Amino acid sequence: MTLDALPSHPGGAENLARLLARALLAGHWQPGDLFPKELDIGKHFVVSRNQVRNALASLTATGLLERTAGRGTLVREMGEWHLLDPLMSEWMTGLVNLDPQLVRAIYAFRFSAEPTVAGLAAQAASAEDIARLEAAFEGMRRSAGNPDARAQHAEYDVAFHDATYRATHNLVWRQMGHLLRPSIMALVHRSQHDIKTLDDSLTRHRHVLEAIKACDAHAAETAAREVLRRTAIDLGIVS
Amino acid sequence: MTLDALPSHPGGAENLARLLARALLAGHWQPGDLFPKELDIGKHFVVSRNQVRNALASLTATGLLERTAGRGTLVREMGEWHLLDPLMSEWMTGLVNLDPQLVRAIYAFRFSAEPTVAGLAAQAASAEDIARLEAAFEGMRRSAGNPDARAQHAEYDVAFHDATYRATHNLVWRQMGHLLRPSIMALVHRSQHDIKTLDDSLTRHRHVLEAIKACDAHAAETAAREVLRRTAIDLGIVS
DNA sequence: AGCTTATTAAATGTCTGACATTTTAACAAG
DNA sequence: CTTGTTAAAATGTCAGACATTTAATAAGCT
Structure with missing residues (x-):
């Protein structure tokens, strides 16, 4: 694989890193392949070696290279x-060619973890958490009918699930909320x-919200499982 | 907080990063504080500005700065x-002054997640996974009596739990295994x-191993919960 | 021929100094 | 008191030379 297929980009090492990362995530190179040399990349995108090195440092830090x-x-x-x-999540969001194996892996993780998360949220949610969840749900409801607002709807969807993770009041679970964005954006x-x-999706989300408001952990787990079943269908993982 | 309290270090940006990271993790600076300037750090440790910038880039990427x-x-x-x-996990392992709030947060996460993980492992473990688990368990058993082999015992403990996460055959859960090291090393x-x-600890681990071997997800969940109850006592979280 | 050892080339890593950019604070003018 | 200007300090960027590591190649010996 060469660099020729990649679009040219606006300046900045971060943009270069995103560009290269997305090419890697889309599978433009096979594992074990040699990646282009610093100087070639710099020549191709007309950036200094410094920028290239900074970009490659990010890709190295995330385990891509x-x-x-x-x-x-x-x-x-x-x-x-x-x-x-979190960088990886940012790179993955909006990528249409995301490897199906990866989409399935993330979904499988969510399916096993998110019921637990919802249950914890039901036990630990504060008034502020409830408010966040309700705001996100309301946003989902408002943008549901409008076909022009699909992206906006997805944002509220992300916000809803992220609020659920936050409501656990656990630092580790909260970090994991980043992983939701690429999965939901897909x-x-x-x-x-x-x-x-x-x-249908909206109704299932409402059940989660209500279970958390009622501090009913078991109901929240069940409701979260139902939301993810809907998601599985929408992702094309099951029919 | 100044740099004076920190030990001098062998060369390399990675070592410098670890040194500074551990000082941050131990709470030598308060959130919102100004960290020392590049040139001061370089002068203090007698390293080039490049090394300092590389080290600080790591700390920035992990959200510490x-x-x-x-x-x-x-x-x-x-x-x-x-x-x-993973870098964060490496920095945390072996740190004696780790913030108790953080230890509790990681433990709380494990207590909520690891039963699920063990259940998944019971469903998905391959012969190779079983072998890894057995090797780790055997190592724990051998080094149990010897007071000189505490560190070794901890390594086998880490290996056992890591093998459990790996046995889920899910890319995301597997990543999370890194978090175990600092928790167990503590x-x-x-x-x-x-x-x-x-x-007592050994017996509880054995129950997990046997449940996974028997492909009994429910028993594995229960057994994992018992292991973590033991861990809570040992960590001083509950009496 | 086959093996070992120098040599060379190519790639990433490092150092240095100069300069650019951003932010804050001090200060002067209105 | 407010506003605009200036100066200082910090991080960000660049360019070039050099160091180090690795792999391939060539030379030389048995």
């Missing part, structure tokens, strides 16, 4: 990626968006 | 730390290490 002096830059396999790094491209589907 | 041109380097609060970053400094305690 492995660099060794003299040898070059190697592409690492998916198992080495730091999927929980829905924008894949699901149907007809009224019936959205209404 | 926030840097802005002209303003300086600010210390961020615990809620912003990327606790799931036990070396805090728990009693008398024969009775170790034997």
Whole structure:
């Protein structure tokens, strides 16, 4: 794989890092492949070697690449990626070509973890947490009918689930909320968006909200499981 | 807080990063404080500005610091730390002064998540996973009586739990295994290490192993919960 | 031929100094 | 008192030379 297929980009090491990271996430290189040399990248995108090195440092820190002096830059396999790094989540969101294996892995994680998270939220949620959840839900409801507001709807969806993770009041679970964004954003491209589907999804989210408000952990777990069943259908993981 | 209290260090930006990170994790600076300037750090440790910048870049990437041109380097609060970053885990392991709030947060996460993980492992474990678990358990058993082998025992303990996370065959859960190391290593400094305690811990681990071997998800969940109850006592979280 | 050892080339890592940019604070003018 | 200007200090960026590591190549010996 060469750099020629990649679009040119506005300045800044962060943008360059995002560009290269997305190409890697989309599978433009195979694990074990040699990544282009610093000087070639700099020449291609017309940036200084410094910028290239900063960008590559990010990709190395997230486990996408492995660099060794003299040898070059190697592409690492998916198992080495730091999927929980917030940078990684940012790079993944909005990527249409995301590897289906990865989408399934993230979904499987959510399906096993999120009921527990919802249960903890039901036990620990403060008034502020409830307010966040209600605001997100209201946003979802308002933007449900409008086909022009799909992206906005997804944002509220992310906000709802993120609020759930936050409501656990646990630092570790809260960090994991980052992982939601790419998973939920993938829905924008894949699901149907007809009224019936959205209404069903909305109802299931409402059940989660109500269970958390009622401090009913068991009901929250069950309701979260139902939301994820809907998500599985929309993601095309099950029919 | 100044740099004077910190030990001098062998060369390399990674070592410098670890040194500074541990000082931050131990709470030597308050959130919102100004961190020392690049040039001061460089002067103090007798390293080039490059090394300092590389080290600070790591601390920024893990959310420990926030840097802005002209303003300086600010210390961020615990809620912003990327606790799931493998680098962070490496920095935390072996740190005796780890903030008790953080130890509790990580433990609370494990207590809510690890039963689920063990259940998934019981459903998905391959022969190779079982072998890893058995090897780790055997190592724990062998090093249990010897008071000189506490560190080794902790390593096998980490290996056992890490093998459990791996056995889920889920990329996300597997990443989370990194978080175990600091949590388990903290036990070396805090728990009693008398024969009775170790034997009890060993028995509970054995129950997890057997449940996974029997593909009994429910039993694995229960057994994992029992292991963590033992851990809570050893960490001094409950009496 | 086959093995070992120098040599060379190429890649990443490091150092240095100068300069650019951003932010804050001091200060002067209105 | 407010506003605008200026100066200082911090991080960000660049360019070039050099160091170090690695792999391939060539030379030389048995």
